[in-house]
Every structure is written in C-alpha cells, then in structure tokens.
Amino acid sequence: MLKEKVCNYIDEIKDLLFEVSKEIHENPELNFEEYKASKLLAKKLEEANFKVKLGVADLETAIYAQHPNITEGKTVAILAEYDALPEIGHGCGHNLIATASLGASLALGKFKEEIPGKLIFMGTPAEEGGGGKIFMIEAGLFKDVDAAMMFHPSATLNMAGRGGLAVTTVRMEFFGKTAHASSEPEKGINALDGVVQAYNAISALRQHITSDARIHGVITDGGVKPNIVPDYAAAIYYVRALDDNYCQELVQKVHNCAKGAALSTGSELKFEIVGHSYKSRNVNKTLGNAFLENLKSLGVPIHPIPVGKGLGSSDIGNVSHEVPTIHPYLGISEKEINGHSRDFAKAAISEYGYKQMLNAAKALAMTAIDVFTDEKLVAEMNKEFQETRTK
Ligand SMILES: [Zn+2]
Numbered sequence: 001m002l003k004e005k006v007c008n009y010i011d012e013i014k015d016l017l018f019e020v021s022k023e024i025h026e027n028p029e030l031n032f033e034e035y036k037a038s039k040l041l042a043k044k045l046e047e048a049n050f051k052v053k054l055g056v057a058d059l060e061t062a063i064y065a066q067h068p069n070i071t072e073g074k075t076v077a078i079l080a081e082y083d084a085l086p087e088i089g090h091g092c093g094h095n096l097i098a099t100a101s102l103g104a105s106l107a108l109g110k111f112k113e114e115i116p117g118k119l120i121f122m123g124t125p126a127e128e129g130g131g132g133k134i135f136m137i138e139a140g141l142f143k144d145v146d147a148a149m150m151f152h153p154s155a156t157l158n159m160a161g162r163g164g165l166a167v168t169t170v171r172m173e174f175f176g177k178t179a180h181a182s183s184e185p186e187k188g189i190n191a192l193d194g195v196v197q198a199y200n201a202i203s204a205l206r207q208h209i210t211s212d213a214r215i216h217g218v219i220t221d222g223g224v225k226p227n228i229v230p231d232y233a234a235a236i237y238y239v240r241a242l243d244d245n246y247c248q249e250l251v252q253k254v255h256n257c258a259k260g261a262a263l264s265t266g267s268e269l270k271f272e273i274v275g276h277s278y279k280s281r282n283v284n285k286t287l288g289n290a291f292l293e294n295l296k297s298l299g300v301p302i303h304p305i306p307v308g309k310g311l312g313s314s315d316i317g318n319v320s321h322e323v324p325t326i327h328p329y330l331g332i333s334e335k336e337i338n339g340h341s342r343d344f345a346k347a348a349i350s351e352y353g354y355k356q357m358l359n360a361a362k363a364l365a366m367t368a369i370d371v372f373t374d375e376k377l378v379a380e381m382n383k384e385f386q387e388t389r390t391k
Pocket of ligand 1: 092127
C-alpha cells in the first residue's frame with residue numbers, strides 16, 4: 001500500500017530529518033533572516049530532484065519547490081516554517097515543522113510516479129510577526145493550490161481543528177510641544193499624557209469586548225527628561241479577535257480612544273496599522289479529520305481541543321481563507337510546558353519531539369495522498385471551505 005511505503009520511507013530517512021532539525025535548532029534565525037535554514041532545506045529538496053526556487057515573493061528566505069513529476073490531478077502544498085524567537089531560539093519548535101514538512105515531501109516525491117497530481121513544498125518565512133505567507137499569497141503562489149497543510153508542535157496535545165485569532169498591529173504616536181516643565185508648563189503640550197489617556201481609555205474598553213478578543217500594548221516612547229514636557233510619545237498595540245470583522249471594529253474603537261486622548265490633551269495623533277494583519281484561522285474540519293484518522297493509524301492518541309483556553313494568531317490564518325488548510329498540532333513533550341519558552345525549545349530537540357515530528361511527517365504525507373486520490377473527501381473539503389471562508 002502506498003501510505004505504508006511512504007511511512008516506511010520516512011523511517012528510512014529519519015537520521016537525515018533529525019540532522020536537519022538539529023542544525024536549524026542550533027542556528028536560530030529571526031524573521032526574514034532564515035538564511036541558513038532555507039538554504040539547508042532547499043539543498044535537501046534539490047538533492048531529491050525537486051525544482052527549487054529559493055527566494056520568491058520578494059522574500060530571500062522563502063522557498064517554492066515543486067516535484068518535477070506532475071500528472072493530472074490536485075495540487076497539494078506542504079508548508080514549512082523555520083523562523084525562531086529572540087533570546088529563546090526555537091521556543092516555538094519551528095525546526096520540527098520544517099523537517100516534518102521536508103520528510104513528508106521527500107517521501108511523497110520518492111513515490112510520485114504512483115501518485116497523481118502536483119506536489120509543492122513551500123518554505124514560508126517569518127511566521128512570528130512578519131507574515132511571510134501573506135507575501136506568498138499576494139505573489140499568487142497559492143492560486144492553483146487545492147489544499148495547504150502543515151503541522152505545529154504543541155506542548156502535550158495531539159489535535160486538529162483548533163482555531164486562531166485575527167490580529168492587527170497598530171501604532172499610535174502623539175505629537176505635542178516641549179516647554180520647561182516647571183517654569184512654563186502652561187506653554188507645553190504633553191504628548192505622554194496623550195498616550196497615557198489612550199492607554200487608560202483602552203483599558204476601560206477592554207471590559208466591554210467579547211471574551212475571545214485581546215487588546216494588549218506597550219508604550220514605546222514616553223519622553224526624555226522630567227523637566228522637558230514630552231513632545232513625542234508612542235505606543236504599539238495588538239488587537240485580536242476570533243472574528244475578522246469584529247477585530248476591525250475593535251481597531252476602530254482603539255482609534256477612537258486615541259482620538260479622544262489627543263483631543264483632551266491638545267496633541268496631534270498619528271494612528272496607523274503596522275504591517276500585514278493576520279486573519280482568523282479557518283481550519284478545514286473535513287481535511288483535519290482525515291489527518292486525525294491517519295494519525296490514529298500510526299497509534300498516536302488524539303486529544304480533544306481544550307475549551308475556553310486562549311488562542312494565538314498565525315499567518316496560516318490568511319492561507320486558510322485562500323485555500324482549504326489544516327494546521328494540526330502534535331505534542332512534543334510528555335509533561336506540561338509553556339509555549340514560547342526555553343522548555344519548549346528543549347522539547348523541540350528531544351527524543352519524544354523527534355518521534356512526534358516523524359508521526360507528523362507521516363500523517364501529512366498520508367493526508368496529501370488522500371487529497372490526491374479521494375475525490376469524495378476533496379468534494380466535501382471544498383464544500384466546507386466555500387461555506388466557511390471570508391474573502
Ligand atoms: Zn509557531
């Protein structure tokens with residue numbers, strides 16, 4: 001059976017996958033600077049005869065690698081992340097994402113003659129805030145994709161179908177007028193007061209938003225010396241919600257808080273959205289269930305999605321409104337650990353973490369085979385996608 005052959009091949013190349021995973025882990029690279037990781041992945045794909053483009057969508061570290069054996073059928077994109085976090089390195093375990101996707105792609109490539117369709121490995125930089133996938137969507141790289149898939153490490157839970165929040169980053173800057181803070185304070189306009197009043201107004205707003213939403217910010221500039229009335233102050237906020245439209249409504253409300261603060265202090269306000277907004281996560285349940293079935297066939301236990309727990313945000317959200325997408329989780333630790341932590345980074349090179357990475361690679365490859373070969377599943381997947389996507 002094809003699925004069995006593909007899984008056996010992933011076991012055969014496990015040392016290669018461990019090595020690549022370890023090397024990426026030992027050389028953590030931040031947003032858009034993943035030069036070593038992207039080069040290493042591109043090299044491994046090239047060695048397996050993939051047609052590799054390193055540097056696409058104006059991103060030097062993005063990869064678009066296509067298996068040359070193309071036959072009539074569906075197009076499956078297997079996505080890889082490989083960026084790290086400042087100070088804690090691979091505290092989100094993206095080294096395991098990269099090699100699970102590499103393993104799945106190499107195994108599918110190995111037996112491509114037996115599988116109809118088009119296979120693409122997409123290396124997507126800067127998940128941690130840079131939104132590499134959004135650049136790749138805008139470059140049209142997802143236009144012909146029928147299904148996109150990747151796995152993400154979790155602490156302990158194996159699950160599919162967990163959502164994510166839309167997030168928009170805003171910057172507010174207040175411009176005032178300097179004056180001697182003691183001898184002539186009446187001549188100054190205090191920009192810091194603008195930021196502080198906006199901060200307090202937003203804190204009051206927080207009581208009156210839905211419980212899924214999150215508004216959290218930091219003051220980045222607050223003046224230079226107490227005896228100078230600050231003429232410049234600024235803050236950055238993340239505004240998040242489950243619903244994309246509600247997220248934008250909250251951005252407006254945050255803007256109003258800032259406007260009110262500017263009016264009451266007499267300062268000038270500059271309010272802007274920073275970078276790309278991440279959309280909510282529209283994970284495809286039909287395809288997610290196929291992934292879980294494949295995972296079960298490997299003897300991996302499945303856990304329910306915890307209810308009432310906080311959610312994060314990812315640029316996979318934007319992909320999930322473009323094409324049917326899955327972003328399932330596999331636990332990489334046997335005991336509870338925090339996400340974005342040094343413990344998580346340690347788990348990302350642990351024996352158990354590697355074992356789960358291999359399971360993820362196998363389940364991804366098997367789910368891709370489902371998309372290539374199971375018309376009924378694809379029809380259901382597409383129906384769900386049309387009903388759930390927002391444009
Ligand atoms: Zn992550």
